[in-house]
Amino acid sequence: MTRFTRFTRTTAFKLSLLYITVFTVISGILLVYIAENTDHLMSEQVVQTIDAELNGLSEVYVRGGVRNLVETIDRRTRHPDASLYLLVDFSGNALVGNIARLPTMVLEEADGGLRRVRYTRLGVDTEDVERQAMVRTFELRGGFRLLVGRDLGDHLRFSNLLGNALRLWLAVVVVMGAITWLFVSRRVMKRIDDISASSRAIMNGDLSERLSIAGNDDEFDRLAINLNVMLERIEILMQSMKDVTDNIAHDLKTPLTRLQTRIETALRDAKNEQGYREALEATLEETDHLLRIFNSLLRIARIESMAPGTVLEPVDLNKLVAEIADLYEPLVEDEGGRLDINLPDGLMADCNRDMINQVLVNLIENALKYGRPEAGDLVISLSGRIEGERVILSVSDNGPGIPHKDLDRVQDRFVRLEESRSEPGTGLGLSLVKAVARLHGGDLRFKNEAPGLTARIDLKPVTPVSSGSNDGQGNAAGTTS
Template sequence: MTRLTRFVRTTAFKLSLLYIAVFTVMSGVLVVYVSESTDNLMSEQVVQAVDAELKGLADVYVRGGIRNLVEAIDDRTRHPDASLYLLVDFSGNALVGNIARLPTVVLEEADGGLRRVRYTLLGQGTEDVERQAMVRTFELRGGFRLLVGRDLGDQLRFSNLLANALRLWLVVVVVMAAITWLFVSRRVMKRIDDISASSRMIMNGDLSERLSLTGTNDEFDRLAVNLNDMLDRIELLMQSMKDVTDNIAHDLKTPLTRLQTRIETALRDARGEEGYRGALESTLSETDHLLRIFNALLRIARVESMAPGSVMEPVDLNRIVAEVAELYEPLIEDEGGQIETSVPADLKAVCNRDLISQVLVNLVENTLKYGRPEEGEMRLRLSAAEENGRVVLTVSDNGPGIPEEDHERIVDRFVRLEESRSEPGTGLGLSLVKAVARLHGGDLRFKNEDPGLSVQIDLASVSPESSRSGYGEDYSGKAGEADGDR
């Protein structure tokens, strides 16, 4: 009873019930309309046939009188069809015709009006079978009365046949609607129950559970695909949160432990002003490292919370790349390397200037830390070009590159391929680059060269519409300090 009550309350049941009611009413209206229309059409045909017979007999009567009329009626009754004739004298005696019996009132009211009467046909053993007919009765000179009509047997049989067929159609419609209702309801309920069961498993902690697909690409499949994509994203975020928690515990535990150790050592062993100053300077260095971690996290959170398109404007990429190259050129040349740029003079992209500058700074800093070749001088190249309606910004080097299996993992927060973590950095630089790329509607891609590594992000190119629309809101954050990642 509980399942039945739950089933009756479902939207599928209510919609199916509504469809059955609509189909039944429409079929009923169709039955009535077709029956009435058919009956009216056949009645008109009967009237036309009776009037045609009357006109022919009237012409015979006018030309030859009652004798020719009797002969004409007698001749016509010898060819049996649906037509009816009866000619009686002033006493009511039948002179000629094919009607054996009918109500006397029909002959008494000889006003020419169309009447529906019951009668029995004359001859061939049909006197006991009562029939229906449409007749007209006229009074002639000398007290004669003439009845002309049309038997309705064929019309009634056709009407009954049509009515039975339409009633059968109505029954079939109702049965098929009920079968369809049962099929649809059971199918919809099964899909909904499957979704509910999967949802319960997910709520119980099994984030790997996914909604099943039937492969029909119907609305339930499309809903399931979107929900599965959402669940994939949630599972990824949950795993990322777990990884962040583990990594941040590792990254913060070490400097906090060193900070605590230095303070305890200073309190225990430091003597004089120089000793305390050294302890304070070491403490300040550790706190600076902690602040860099928190500032990097805040920058990533701020970028991820921005609405795409709300901080964008047409920017000259040639100028940005030139500024970053000019900033790092002395450092690279002092170490015997070289930096190159390749950006078309008029290339512009719809982006945030400060964030793109931060991206370039992070990527260059990563290259300086981890992109040095084992032999020879370092070559760093900053380039940009328009491809397939997007502007692709590339930073490439001739260093050792990154293993293919680590391309996805390296952009996660606090992930550093240098397991010893002896190099300075927080492991958040590429996470910020990925967040900026996502904000710009693009993606962060890695490609191993031979030798070296290329890192690319794609941006929206400047179109006439974007140039005219204007971008009023600017990002107030600064490029800040770059963080190492690998």
């Protein structure tokens, strides 16, 4: 009973019931309409046949009198069809016809009206079987009465057949609707039960659980695919959160321990103002490092929480890159290398200027730290181009590159391939680049060039406009993207 109640509460049951009701009503209306119109058409045919018979016999009577009328009726009654004839004299005696028994009132009311009567046919109904007929009765000169009619046996049989067909059709509709409901309910409930089971497994902590896909590309498959993508994203985010938590605990433990050690050492060993001052300066340096870590985390979180496209505007990438080159070219030369710029004229993109500036700065500083070749001078190349419907910005170096297994991992937070961590840094620079790329509808990708490494992000180009000014953040007048 509980299972049946559960079925009756499902959407599939309600839709199936609605389908059965609507289809049954429509089918019933259609079949009743067909039956009524068919009956009306057959009745009209009967009336037309009777009228035609009466007109013909009236002409015979007018031309040849009663004798010719009797002969004509006698001849016609010899053919076994649905036509009925009866001619009686003024005393009610039958002269000719194929009707054995008939209500007397039919002959007495010879007004030419159309009547439905019961009768017994002469020479056919050996067991006194009553039939139904449609008749007209006229009074002729001399007191004669003429009855002409049409047997309704075929008409009634067809009506019964149509009625039985109607009842059978409605029964079939109900049965097929019930079968459809059972099939749909079982199928839908099975899919919903599978989704519920997967959901319970996920709620119990198994984030690797996925919804089953039948492979027939129906609405449940499409829903399952989208939910699986969402679950995969949630699993990645939860794993990232776990990794971030572990990395924060690891990265903050060391500077906090150093802070504690320096403070304890200063309290224990410092003998004068200079000792306390040195301890405070070292503590301040560690505090600045901790603040940089938290500020980077907060900035990444703010970027990841933004809706894509909310902070984008047309930006002149040539002008932006030129400003970065003016800042970093002397620094690269001081390190014994060079900075190459390769951008086509008029390169514009819809982006956030400050964020893209920070992205390029992070990638250049990364190349300065880890892109030095084993032999020769460092070469950092900053380039841009249009590829398909995206603008590609890339920063390349000629250093050792990144091991293939770490190309994706290096984008995670607090990941630093230098295990000793002797170089300054927080391991958050590439995570910020990745977050900015996603905000712009793109992605951060690395490619080993052997030698060297190329880091690239993709942006949306600016659609050219007919007029306006090009100030680096306004409309891109006259540019081609």
